[in-house]
Amino acid sequence: MSTNAEQILRDIEEADMILVGLGEEFEEKFIDKKNYEGYFHLIKGTKYELNLSEFIKSAFVKQNSNNNIQKAYSNLAKLISDKNYFIVTTCKDNYIMNIGLDSERIVQPCGTYEELQCENNCENILYKAEEYTKGIMQELEVCIQNHNIEKVNSIEIPQCPNCGEKLVFNNMTSKKYSEIGYLPKWKIYTNWLQGTLNRRVCILELGVGVQFPTVIRWPFEKIAFFNQKSSFYRVHQSLYQLSEVLVNKGISIPENALQYLTNNLFS
Numbered sequence: 001m002s003t004n005a006e007q008i009l010r011d012i013e014e015a016d017m018i019l020v021g022l023g024e025e026f027e028e029k030f031i032d033k034k035n036y037e038g039y040f041h042l043i044k045g046t047k048y049e050l051n052l053s054e055f056i057k058s059a060f061v062k063q064n065s066n067n068n069i070q071k072a073y074s075n076l077a078k079l080i081s082d083k084n085y086f087i088v089t090t091c092k093d094n095y096i097m098n099i100g101l102d103s104e105r106i107v108q109p110c111g112t113y114e115e116l117q118c119e120n121n122c123e124n125i126l127y128k129a130e131e132y133t134k135g136i137m138q139e140l141e142v143c144i145q146n147h148n149i150e151k152v153n154s155i156e157i158p159q160c161p162n163c164g165e166k167l168v169f170n171n172m173t174s175k176k177y178s179e180i181g182y183l184p185k186w187k188i189y190t191n192w193l194q195g196t197l198n199r200r201v202c203i204l205e206l207g208v209g210v211q212f213p214t215v216i217r218w219p220f221e222k223i224a225f226f227n228q229k230s231s232f233y234r235v236h237q238s239l240y241q242l243s244e245v246l247v248n249k250g251i252s253i254p255e256n257a258l259q260y261l262t263n264n265l266f267s
């Protein structure tokens, strides 16, 4: 086991609180499309390709079948489950909710594929996505079985009952993202953060890039800088550099966070 790994395990063990940030290296990227290849292929070039592809993604992530991500999550859970932790993740796949950790200690500020919102966000209301997704997947299945590509164009995208605009997934890909889905958890998170003052906090920033720096990277650096008793780890394959203020304090690990959790911390 590397020195870094030994130190990280010791810091987790000795910490009063563990703050975890998870980013792009953990996110489902839909590269290996598995059983969904046919659906993605079917909708290519059709009228509502963008909308339909989001519904297919929503069905895909429900299968929870990305083994590399699951292994890393399961190791993360072993490390922190009996500690006082909080997790902020920019991932939208919701995999984190199936690893046995406390959902009240997890906030997903970039949204998920679990709920729908009006594309105009006219009423700030969310709708459970599951039934809508099932319906659309069934219609796509019929098109595949009948080899009827034309019929894809007549599949109806669910509409907002209030204004008639299309319903889209309540996540950052939506143009008028409704923050109502995550704000209650965000409040719990900011309260938890207030409790970190003068406590030994171990900050683990795992696979977080620079896509949404205001969500994890910058605030985590700030917490590490101001809390004298904190330890800070940044694990990322390419964006592992530490800002100047943390150079003497933080530890930068230039590795893919999934692999680091899977191979290095449990070797």
Ligand SMILES: [Zn+2]
Residues within 6 Å of the ligand: 118, 119, 120, 121, 122, 123, 160, 161, 162, 163, 164, 165
């Ligand atoms: Zn509406």
